[in-house]
Amino acid sequence: MRSIPRRTVLAVTAGAVAAPAVSTSATAAPSEGRQAASGLNPVLRTDLLTQVTPRNNWLVTAVAIQYAHRIDLPGGTVPPTAFQVQATVGGRTAARTVTRVYSNTSAEVDDRSRPGRPGDRLIVELDPNDSNARAVGTTDPLPLDRAYSVRQVADVRTPAGEPVLEAGPFAHRNDDVITPVVDDFTAGSFTDSAGFELDFRLYRPAGFLRNPRSRTRYPLVVTLHGGGEVADNNMTQLTSNRVAVTFAEPERQRRDPAFVLSPQIPLPRPMDGPDGTDWTDAKVQAALIELIDTFVREHAGHVDTDRLYLVGLSSGGRGIYSLLAERPEMFAAALPTAGWGDAATMDRITHIPIWADHSVDDPVVPYREGRFGNPGTWTLMNALESAGAGHPWGVGQRPAEGTVRGPVTGPPAAGPGHAQPRPVHELHGRNDTGEPPSVLGPDVRERRGHRLALRTVPLALHGGRAMRPCSRSTRTSAPLSTRSRPLTALIALATSIGLALTLLTATAAPAAAAGIPGPTTASLEAADGPLTTATYTVPRPSGYGSGTVTYPTARGSYPGVVLMPGYQGTQENLKWLAPRLASWGFVVINVGTKTLTDDPESRGRQISAAGTQLLALGKAPRNPLSGKLNGTLGAAGHSMGGGGVMAALRDDPRFRAGVPTAPYHPNGNFASVTEPTFFLTCQSDPVAHGDTFAVPWYTSMSRAEKLYIEVPGDHLCPMTGYGDKAKQGKWIVSFFSLWLRADTRFGPFLCGPARDADKNNTALVTRWMDTCR
Secondary structure, three states, rough: OOOOOOOEEEEOOOOOOOOOOOOOOOOOOOOOOOOOOOOOEEEEEEEEEEEEOOOOOEEEEHHHHEEEEOOOOOOOOOOOEEEEEEEOOOOOOEOOOEEEEEOOOOOOOOOOOOOOOOEEEEEEOOOOOOOEEOOOOOOOEOOOOEEEEEEEEOOEEEEOOEEEOOOOOOEOOOOOEEEEOHHHHHEEEEOOOOOOEEEEEEOHHHHHOOOOOOOOOEEEEEEOOOOHHOOOOOOHHHHOOOOOHHHHHHHHHOOOOEEEEEEEEOOOOOOOOOOOOOOHHHHHHHHHHHHHHHHHHOOOOOEEEEEEEEEOOOHHHHHHHHHHHHOOOOOOEEEEOEOOHHHHHHHHOOOOOOOOOEOOOOOOOOOOOEEEOOOOHHHHHHHHHHHOOOOOOOOOOOOOOOOOOOOOOOOOOOOOOOOOOOOOEOOOOOOOOOOOOHHHHHHHHHOOOOOOOEOOOOOEEEOOOOOEEEEOOOOOOOOOOOOOHHHHHHHHHHHOOOOOOOOOOOOOOOHHHHOOOOHHHHHHOOOOOOOOOEEOOOOOOOOEEEEEEEEEEEOOOOOEEEEEOOOOOOOOHOOHHHHHHHOOOOEEEEOOOOOOOOOOOHHHHHHHHHHHHHHHHHHOOOOOOOEEEEEEEEEEEEOHHHHHHHHHHHHHOOOOEEEOOOOOOOOOOOOOOOOOOOEEEOOOOOOOOOOOHHHHHHHHHOOOOOEEEEOOOOOOOOOOOOOOHHHHHHHHHHHHHHHHOOOHHHHHHOOOHHHHHHHHHOOOOEEEEOOOO
């Protein structure tokens, strides 16, 4: 950060910056070369449309082309094949998949099943599952200025054959980047009295902008991001998840207008807090409090000081508990999600209504144990109740007569129909009906129950089955009456959008429903699992050499796994692993490369291509894989194939876990990988020794769940015919079951007593490292 004078500064810019932009007026003359590409109707400008999505974060989802004249196709449609779109992202140029094309009156995506209306814009929608769809890199926004080109390759005609838009040889580059809702946040910075600077984004309600002289007072929602959004870009606190933008959605603001303040912690990451994290750092917390105080003071006639709310995710949730204890008189209510805190401070905040949410099998911040020596949500809610906060209810629902009251020390009951999202460090939110929580009536909510610790409900942060505790303390003093209405609105918001943060579909069905019995050491070390399997040869491989799919014949949908061989290797290399995984509930494609000498980066791209085709086969009719894929992907590979697995985890967000075995990549930098990774290496490997490749990668991946096992043998130890396949198979099946299917029954074989028999066997394992807690 640059040097700042020791004074308080509150600076708000006039507009938000979604990406570097070069804009031209919509009424300006077409630039050179544009008319030829559209003939009868010249193109005036082209804009990218991006979206902050619940699952894949920030994506480029469409291109909007503005024409000089209105486009009207009475009774006709524009085929997606009429346009080609290419993206140059991260130094690579690749095609995007066009899914729908329609006219519109503005540069907006139309979500209706029959989209569009006559207008001067043509909206070219893109597949959000494309591997190059992302608008953000590891931490910072990608440079999207002029990064996309769109070309019309076929004429567009009316049903009667009259020309509407003519194809041409020229492509158009995007002029600007549009991100709905995010663009409504202004960018600002604040320097506190000690000289510490916090960047922030600010959303201002429409009523305030229309009439700043009005005496209307609005709530202030302050959002605290997680550790992954610590950066200097003043953007990813809005775009990495929906924590902030949810409160600024037009529908929400129409019902409950509010200011939304979203600060961002700068780099280098502060680590001086009591548990070494972000918002508990003394400098950060002091600046945050001073920022809020200054903002409220500067907007004294417009901010209702009885309606200040905190919302936070992960380390932002940790910050909430710390901030509430520091300033217990300041905030009306809080929504900490997947957080942790100091149980000894709960007696200071018993008067504050809190809706706390956490996944019961969160692998990043365990909901009981928490992190960095401080307990998680379960323990904090029990401490809060013991301190006299009253019984924790949810959404204003009281439990039925006879329900157990007081802190509950056992785990939540695992009732039927729970969603089973994969255990990852991100947001989830759908119920077991498959519908978002907003469509559930009060009777359904009450029947499912939000009582702390009595049962789980299918809403999760960081992943896994979800616990939704909610402390709603009783307060009889005057502040309660002044705050009860906004708290109700805040909780209504939380209900309608899945705790006001996300709408992520849980992709994996409960393992028991898939016919997978509880694993044992004997069953996992057997050559085959409980499910019968069959094979299918991919008839026309796309983007890779060859593919053989092994899949469970039982009904159900399963995660997909791509197997990639090493240098000079073939499908034979990892052939042993395909039926093992498939018989435990995975659809496995064993890949042959384009050439035997393809480098690791090429193998990474081929892993992505194989994953794409595997998912497509799962959606296509009339093939044995139809309906077999649930959309979740993982990958395993050997040698250069292991390096390819790392490249896929780095570049393709669809891959949620990886097993690189004896991995080799001479130029690999994988510090940005955040997905769970299991490194299996060989003690006497002369080609890709763990100390050369896997161990440095393991060490650099500070935000990933990791497992490292070194076994006796040379470079070939993970291949067919080498090494202890009973043990290797048990570990790999357990790892993928835990991270791709969220089946925690397999966890003890990697973390727990069942692990220790292997870990402590020096004849079997020569080195073992993990992130188990």
